[in-house]
Amino acid sequence: AQSVTQxxxxxxxxxxxxxxxxxxxxxxxxxxxxxxxxxxxxxxxLLLKYTSAATLVKGINGFEAEFKxxxxxxxxxxxxxHMSDAAEYFCVVRLNTGxxxxxGTGTSLTVIP
Amino acid sequence: xxxxxxxxxxxxxxxxxxxxxxCSQNMNHEYMSWxxxxxxxxxxxxxxxxxxxxxxKGDVPEGYKVSRKEKRNFPLILESPxxxxxxxxxxxxxxxxxxxxxxxTQYFGPGTRLTVL
Numbered sequence: 001a002q003s004v005t006q007x008x009x010x011x012x013x014x015x016x017x018x019x020x021x022x023x024x025x026x027x028x029x030x031x032x033x034x035x036x037x038x039x040x041x042x043x044x045x046l047l048l049k050y051t052s053a054a055t056l057v058k059g060i061n062g063f064e065a066e067f068k069x070x071x072x073x074x075x076x077x078x079x080x081x082h083m084s085d086a087a088e089y090f091c092v093v094r095l096n097t098g099x100x101x102x103x104g105t106g107t108s109l110t111v112i113p
Numbered sequence: 114x115x116x117x118x119x120x121x122x123x124x125x126x127x128x129x130x131x132x133x134x135x136c137s138q139n140m141n142h143e144y145m146s147w148x149x150x151x152x153x154x155x156x157x158x159x160x161x162x163x164x165x166x167x168x169x170k171g172d173v174p175e176g177y178k179v180s181r182k183e184k185r186n187f188p189l190i191l192e193s194p195x196x197x198x199x200x201x202x203x204x205x206x207x208x209x210x211x212x213x214x215x216x217x218t219q220y221f222g223p224g225t226r227l228t229v230l
Contacts, residue, residue, distance in 0.1 A: 032217055044221040094217055103155040
């Protein structure tokens with residue numbers, strides 16, 4: 001069973017416009033949820049993390065994500081895209097029942113000047 | 114500087130020739146893990162280790178071995194590599210076991226790009 005689903009494999013936005021990257025998870029309980037970013041030929045960097053303290057999580061570089069239990073979603077947003085945001089973004093879930101992390105298949109963000 | 118290091122960063126080898134990719138972290142982390150990244154599939158967990166001498170299979174363990182003799186090191190061993198193991202490999206570590214939400218953030222190494230001919 002798929003634990004995490006990223007709904008868009010590619011997203012393209014114009015510089016200065018909002019970014020929305022969608023992620024849904026499968027879990028009976030509130031899991032830990034993460035967003036990581038991978039710039040071309042680079043490793044993975046943590047953007048933000050949800051662990052039940054607050055449903056709206058603020059991360060680095062102006063990104064934030066909102067945990068919605070009723071929708072089992074953890075979408076990543078940013079009010080205004082910058083050229084440097086062009087990268088691959090991964091939604092990651094750690095289920096409360098195990099010791100493994102499950103990655104989504106990634107969303108490639110293109111920012112058009 | 115706190116970091117996860119991997120060596121080599123790039124490797125081209127031939128089918129059947131045993132190889133080891135090393136992973137080391139200097140943060141005294143208990144949990145370490147190996148992933149492979151393939152286009153369209155995201156990252157998939159190969160093996161993980163909760164602590165020294167404790168290892169478990171992830172989702173795609175076939176064809177790989179690991180060991181955790183020291184806390185800082187977690188090498189990935191391919192006894193007989195095959196072309197379908199051509200991939201980008203990442204090592205990661207976190208302070209403690211994933212069931213502790215306050216310390217389950219993973220830190221990733223720079224990646225090892227492996228090509229098996």
